[in-house]
Amino acid sequence: MNHVIAIGKVSEATGVKVPTIRYYEQIGLLPAPPRTEGNRRTYDRKDADRLTFIRHSRELGFEIDQIRTLLSLQDRPDQSCSEADTIAKARLAEVKDKIASLKALEAELERMVEGCSHGRVETCQVIEILADHGKCKHHLHDA
Amino acid sequence: MNHVIAIGKVSEATGVKVPTIRYYEQIGLLPAPPRTEGNRRTYDRKDADRLTFIRHSRELGFEIDQIRTLLSLQDRPDQSCSEADTIAKARLAEVKDKIASLKALEAELERMVEGCSHGRVETCQVIEILADHGKCKHHLHDA
DNA sequence: CCTACATCCTCAAGTCACTAGAGGAGCAAG
DNA sequence: CTTGCTCCTCTAGTGACTTGAGGATGTAGG
Known part of the structure; x- marks a missing residue:
């Protein structure tokens, strides 16, 4: 007030x-x-x-x-909350998707980092994997 | 060429x-x-x-x-790849963080959706939880 | 009362990584 | 030759803010 x-x-x-x-x-x-x-x-x-x-x-x-x-x-508290429910459910689905794709991404980054021999770029997995998408097992949709 | x-x-x-x-x-x-x-x-x-x-x-x-x-x-393939390694590691840390916060978020959304009585807004958990941050156990940093 | 200094105001422009649209030119096939 | 596709440049729009300029107001200390 x-x-x-x-x-x-x-x-x-x-x-x-x-x-x-x-x-x-x-x-x-x-x-x-x-x-x-x-x-x-x-x-x-x-x-x-x-x-x-x-x-x-x-x-x-x-x-x-x-x-x-x-x-x-x-x-407007008297109305049905089905719309709120729908919005929340849609968001939940999005979040589940995102978690899945982030996990794929995490795995790939881990592979990159572990593969890094700490030597020269020539033999570095980080650069290698980024350059050659074929070396990547997963299809990432968005991160 | x-x-x-x-x-x-x-x-x-x-x-x-x-x-x-x-x-x-x-x-x-x-x-x-x-x-x-x-x-x-x-x-x-x-x-x-x-x-x-x-x-x-x-x-x-x-x-x-x-x-x-x-x-x-x-x-420049002769250089050390430590910079690439650092960038990838930082990104990996970000991804891990994000997965953690998305999981908290998923749990909260699930709680919201399950708590929805499909009645009126007055008793709807979805709206309730959004309104009262105290009802949320987790501290989400960013989603 | 005067002076610092914090907080507030408006308005415009910048951020990121694109995406969309207008308006027009080039090119290959039927 | 015309249809339709691809290409060109340029400008502006997107979402959800953030940043900065330039100035007014409010408060605490001396």
Whole structure:
């Protein structure tokens, strides 16, 4: 209720950097807060909660547009949560994919590093493997 | 030696898209090839190899600047490969980190999705967990 | 009251690694 | 000769911010 928190304090409390908070306001993800006489933004607890929600969602890899949807769902608690469920499931699938391809990548990098004879480039597996894709067993889709 | 391959063919052969090849030339990652009378780029086997090297490195998640270093190492085979080794090791560490944080993320998403009662938003774990970071056991660094 | 200094403001431009589109020229086949 | 493909340059857009310039405001100490 009492808009009293300065942008720097919200930043500290939520872990979202000051310019990022202003950016979120600009793109309409966070409502423009009231200002002091000296034109400074004043936030309250609700704003901080929203920013925490946003930060956590970003950490989980959701895109801004997905977060927009999730936020709008949060604002209307009577609605079905199937949309939130769908978004989370899609993200989960993405994450599983990414873990799989990162593991392939890890294996290949390990092979590279282990194969490095610490000699000259001529005989270095690192360079060798990068140069010759045929030496790579896996098909990596994206890393 | 015989510069004879058109950009579309190199693209096909290496899996690097045509505009991306031109982009790599622009940023100096790939040397500007000779042109035909009709101003078309003509590539040879060496260029294709270099592009394969670049693509594979990108798939492994190396940044353009790192690839620049790796390429310059490849060009001077007498040098020590310790720099390549260092770059690969750093990338390996990054990948391991990322896998760890993605696994935490996977667990959290799974918890969210399983906790969804398919009812209204009010009781939905998905929204709940996003809103309250305290409910999240893990510290995720980046996803 | 004055002076440092931290914090805040706006606006524009930069980052990374591409991708997309406009508008036009070259080239091979039917 | 025309259809349709590939190619050319150039500019601008993408996502999610970050950085910097240039200035105003707020606060603590002397």
